[in-house]
Amino acid sequence: MKMQFKIYRYNPDVDAKPYMQDIEVELEPSDKKLLDALVRLKTVDDSLSFRRSCREGVCGSDAMNINGKNGLACVTDIVSLKQPVEIRPLPGLPVIRDLIVDMTQFFKQYNSIKPYVINDTPPPSHERLQSPKDREELDGLYECILCACCSTSCPSFWWNPDKFVGPAGLLAAYRFIADTRDTAINERLDNLEDPYRLFRCHSIMNCVDVCPKHLNPTKAIGKIKELMVKRIA
């Protein structure tokens, strides 16, 4: 079976500007996912550059814009795609080469929410205890793979990537707020109390629509906003 692509190409060493390349590849029967097809395509043109690693949707390397929607190539079924498949790098971030974007800003925002448990009381010799119910509060939050599908589908993040934390970072922020072992809720809310950092989220919900792990950053952001309101009250 032949598969047709329209792929965004840009190699700063060679190309004056980006262009869309029409290219096709003969697939093998074992090629099931879009990533399989891209790997196959790379045997035709070894200059095609993209990130990939686990090929099972858990490392977050191969996020890209597939027929207009962000997703992971490794968990996208070839048969689900309308051809020619249009592949572009994640929108809104600087392109380094082909499908490889510069994710510095994305990780900077993630780091800005202090993504670690803060608890200054000396830990006991055993676990810090947490009930199964309290632990369940972290479900739907901790599973994020930092692929950036969400933040790069968010218009607020496109406009203010330096000021708005973005859905991935805010999901992480709430993951630590919701953790009963964390004692820095106030500090975390202070950190987000800003016209941009949190409040640029306008509940457009593109993030929810594209998350390959079926997480819901909008809901987490809503909960942070609720806590802000409660705090003022």
Next chain:
Amino acid sequence: MVNVAKRQFDAVIVGAGGAGMRAALQLSEAGIKTAVLSKVFPTRSHTVAAQGGISAALGNVQEDKWEWHMYDTVKGSDWLGDQDAIEFMCKTAPEAIIELEHFGMPFDRVDSGRIYQRPFGGHTANFGEKPVQRACAAADRTGHALLHTLYQRNVRANTQFFVEWMALDLIRDADGDVVGVTALEMETGEVYIIHAKAVLFATGGAGRIYAASTNAFINTGDGIGMSARAGIPLEDMEFWQFHPTGVAGAGVLITEGVRGEGGILLNANGERFMERYAPTLKDLAPRDFVSRCMALEVLEGRGAGKNKDHVLLKLDHLGPEVINHRLPSIREIAIKFAGVDPIKEPIPVIPTCHYQMGGIPTNYKGEVMVPKGGEPEVRVNGFYAAGECACASVHGANRLGTNSLLDLVVFGKSAGDSMIDFIKRERPVHKPLPANAADFSLSRIARLDAQTGGEEVAQVRTAIQTVIQSRAGVFRNSANMALGVTEIKAVAERVKHTQTKDKSKVWNTARMEALETDNLIEVAMATMISAENRKESRGAHSHDDFTKRDDENWMKHTLFYSEGSRIDYKPVHTKPLTVDYIPPKERTF
């Protein structure tokens, strides 16, 4: 000589998976100037794909003791593991897990508020008497939870990461001491010398030498290849773990935790065949054993499916609640990669290459140890290894499930401590770099830049994988392995002439894949030649012409030297640190 940019640190860590990041944390928190090089962003490292758990005799659910954990690990290793290292790991395990919890790792909990533990293959109470719940779990995403927690903790410690830098070669001086690495910055294509007092390799495994593997694309044995090229011998590379439950056809991992939660293996007749082979542990016997039983079922015509080429993993009887709560990712993987919903249907599975037991020889402190001047184990000054790329040796001839994540944090930390000690006490100032420090790496890149008329990288890589898959599988025999040695040597010649069409500098992934293939072939050669050489059956090395374990002649570690493909040996450590030696006996389950 070309002028190569240099950077200087006290410590350099290559690899930012579980072992590399645990070591990095130790060094950063001690105020040591440390650089962590990783060819992927840290949370993309393959630790992220570990599913079922991390073992420690916490006794949160049932009575457990680290001595039982040690016994299981020694027996699991088929008595090839070093008992001092095994004691160290099992005894340290509880504090290592509690530390991860204090770091914020989101473990599942039991009603008492303590960490949830599930049964796993080969985990027993009272020296093999009955299964015990020892695997500490975060649903079926334990590796993800662990890796992200370690990354987060390193953010807090301000660790300096060099993200998307690929280490190329180890730099050793005239004394044989390690004084740094060369590395390629992928975004610019520039080569750098990273000058250091101590270097840690935490580069992970090399499962990509097999055609069917649970391993990520990045698992190309870079640390193994760099070590081999620098004259470091490789230990026990014949021992590769086949995980019983890779998704048939896709290779993606299905955790042993499925069987820990009560899942069972069925043949085409619907028979729970593991009851026949392992009356006590049944489906939870160690992986080498279960994989062989599955392969036998298929060989004897009881395989399932239209080609009778796999067996079935049934878990629908656990009910949707257990599956959705304890095994949510497994359900997702089964739906996406096997096209079945395990709430309703069994998952087609097949033994799949999963883990490299061998690696760079170290002691339990993470120090790299090699034969020198008649001594079997002499420290290579400045060189450390931890995690899957290292061989401590705690896994011996077969690793127990969940001991891999434990290995990462225990030996990542101990290697970090050893490095701190070495830097402070023995190496207050940097040793000078040799004059030609980057020449070898530059010549490898120059060769690729100039190469015309060579073979494509993908083609040669496939040739490596085809040989290893067919000659170093679950069942091995003399004739087949001898063929494998001849074939892999021929492929090694082809690797020298690989060609990339892309000669550009910025993010040239074709070039990176060519450089990775240089590492893969080192691993493949070590694997094939060490396997052909071992004339016994032990752990994962199952030899049809020598079907018994031969402790008299073969209870020893293989050491393979790349130069001249030379084999040497070193003794197994039979003296634990404080407890009595666990003497060999027959392995039944």
